[in-house]
Amino acid sequence: MIDIKLIRDNTDAVRHAIKVKRITCDIDRLLAVDNDRRASQQQADQLRSQLKELSSQIGHYKNPKSKWFQDQLAKGRTADDLKAEGEQIQAQTGDIKDGIKELEERERGIIEEFNALMLTVPQIPSEKTPVGASDTENVEVRRHGEPRKFDFEPKDHVELGTAHGIIDLERGVKLAGTRNYLLRGAGSMLHHAILRLAMDTIAQRGFEPVTVPVLVNDKQMYGTGYYPGGEEQAYRCERDDKSLVGTAEVSLTAMYGDELLSEAQLPIKLAAVSTCFRREAGAAGKDTHGLYRIHFFDKVEQVILCRADDSESEKFHHEIIANAEAVLQALELPYRVMQVCTGDMGQGKVEMYDIETWMPSRKSYGETHSASRFGDFQARRLNLRYKETESKKNVFCHTLNNTVIASPRILIPVIEQYQNADGSITIPQALRGYMGGVERIG
RNA sequence: GGAGAGGUGGCUGAGUGGCUGAAAGCAACGGUUUGCUAAACCGUCGUACCGGGUCAAACCGGUACCGGGGGUUCGAAUCCCCCCCUCUCCGCCA
Helix, strand or coil, X not given: CCCHHHHHHCHHHHHHHHHHHCCCCCHHHHHHHHHHHHHHHHHHHHHHHHHHHHHHHHHHXXXXXXXXXXXXXXXXXXXXXHHHHHHHXXXXXXXXXXXXXXXXXXXXXXXXXHHHHHCCCCCCCCCCCCCCCCHHHCEEEEEECCCCCCCCCCCCHHHHHHHHCCEEHHHHHHHHCCCCCEECCHHHHHHHHHHHHHHHHHHHCCCEECCCCCEEEHHHHHHCCCCCCCHHHCCEEHHHCEEECCCCHHHHHHCCCCCEEEHHHCCEEEEEEEEEECCCCCCCCCCCCCCCXXXXXXXXXXXXXXXXXXXXXXXXXXXXXXXXXXXXXXXXXXXXEEECCHHHCCCCXXXXXEEEEEEHHHCEEEEEEEEEECCCHHHHHHCCEEECCCCCCEEECEEEEEEEEEECCCHHHHHXXXXXXXXXXXXXXXXXXXXXXXXXXX
C-alpha cells in the first residue's frame, strides 16, 4: 500500500509504475472512489456534528442535577417547561439520524471498494531499476567465482543423490505427491549443516535469531503483500482462515505489526529458519526435475525494519545482499548478482536483486536468493510504525528482506560442483564442522 | 474442549449512560536548579481521516476511535448480541 495523498499528487508516477511493472490497477476508478469517499465523509461528519450538538443540549434538559438546569430554575423557568423544550429538541433528531444512516450505508460500500483498490496499487520502483518485461531483461551486476571445468562427464544432483541414497524422490512423491522428496542420511545432515552455517553467519552479523510460526493469520499475508494476488501460490487452511507461509519473511516482517516502535529501537535485524510451503500453481511442467522447484523447503531468511529513509534502507539492502554472498563465498560456490527489472519485481518492491548460483546440470545460473526493499509498502499494510524522536510524528518503517540460504535448492550446486570423477561428493570445508568432520560422501 | 475472570492511550491503571478523548502513575519531550552520573521541581504530551491554512510546517475547525463487528438510545468506554484474544482452573496431549 502506498499513501493515497501520493497517489493523488503524483498520479503520473503511479501510472508509470503500473505500466512498467505490468500490473492491473484501475487508478482512475480509485481516484473517483476517493473523491466519493471524501465527499460522503464530509456530509456524514456534518450531520453527526449536528446530532451531537442536539444531544448535548438534550443532556442538559434531561439532567435536573446539572448546573445548567439549576441555573434555568433560578431564572424562574419551571421543570415542566424545560422538559417540554427538551422533548421538542429531541423530535428534531429523527431526520438527522435517518440521514446519517443512509450516508453510512453508502459510505460502507465506498470504503470497501476504496480499500480493495488501494491494495492493488504498486510501489513506485527506484530510478535505478531497469525497465523490462520479464526476467530475461534483468541486469547482471557482478559475478563471483568461476564455474568449475570438469575433466569428466559430470552427473546431476538427482543421479548423484539417488546413487548415494541421500535423495529419495520416489518415496517423497509416494508420501506427498509430485514435487516432494526425502533427504536421507548424509543428505539430511548436509541440508542441516548448510542451514546451520547460514544461521550462524547471520547471527554473527547482528541479526536476532527468531523461531516463528509458519501457519499465520491471513492478515499477515495481506500485510506483507502476498495477498491479494498470491492466494493460488499458498496453502491456505480454510477451516481456520490461516495460511502456511511461503517464507519466514511473512512472520518476521509482520512481527511488529500494529505496534508503535521508538526510533531508538531501529534498525531491527531479524533472522529465522523456517519451512516454506509453495503450491507452485501455474508452474505445471516447469522445472520438474529434481530439487529445484518443490512444494516445501527450508530457508534462513533475514529481515530488516529500519527508519523511513531511502538512503538508509538502500544501505541495508546492500548489507543483506553482502550477508548472503558471504555464505555463498564460504561454500565457495560461483554466483552472480542480478538487478531485477520492473516487470519481474512484483507489486510492492522499490528495488530487488536476485542472486543466482551456478548449477552445472542446468548449465546456467539458477536463482537461489532474492533481496527486496519495500520502502513503506509493507509497513503501511501492517501498520508498523515508529515515533520519530525529532518531529514526534508517527511514521511507517521501511522493510527489507533477503534469503540467507534456501535448501535443498542450494544442494543442487553443492552436490554438483563438489562431485568427483569416482562419483563421490566432497563436503565443502565450511560444512565439515557441522557434519562431524565428514569429508566426503561415497 | 468445559468453567470462570479480563481486554481502556507508548506502558501500568481508574472509570458502569450526558459535565469523559478519557483520572493517576511511569516513560517521552521542553525548561529551572544542584559541580559530573543521577535526582528534584515546573510545563508539554493520543491516533487516524476530512476540511481550512502554509512553499512546507506551526496552527484552526469537524468526525471517528476505550480488542473487532453489529444493536439499543436524543446520547455508549459504560447496556445487549456475535466474534477474536489473554489469564486462571479442569480435561486431553508432543
